Amino acid sequence: MPAPIDRRTILNAAGVAGIASVAGLSACSSGSSSSSTGAAGNATAAGGAVSVAKADVPVGGGKIVGKVVVTQPVAGTFKAFSSTCTHEGCAVSSVADNKIKCACHNSYFDASTGAPVSGPAKTALPAKTATVSGDTISVA
């Protein structure tokens, strides 16, 4: 016949289990996570210099290539900006209706000046120099 387990042994075992579960709970609570995104384009983006075909940049629209977004707010006028959103650093996602959009939190920027138009971003996208040569726009 096995030895009877007294009441104190049972309570001690339950206490240890209780502490273990509390410790397990606190270990599971973690802070927030963060992520970053990058953008890739079909045009050339090597060594910081970017080349985009003029034909790939529609009037009122634009082309995102790596760290740069090239726009054509008016026919024949090309602009370039950093494609890194000034809100929390996402890559901007699209250009339409003369606005550059960051889909992370729906900020919009003016495609002519880079200035914030709506959404949480309050700072303009930094401008870059776009140089047109033949059918190509180069951004340094």
Ligand code: FES
């Ligand atoms: S990171 Fe672009 S809107 Fe928040």
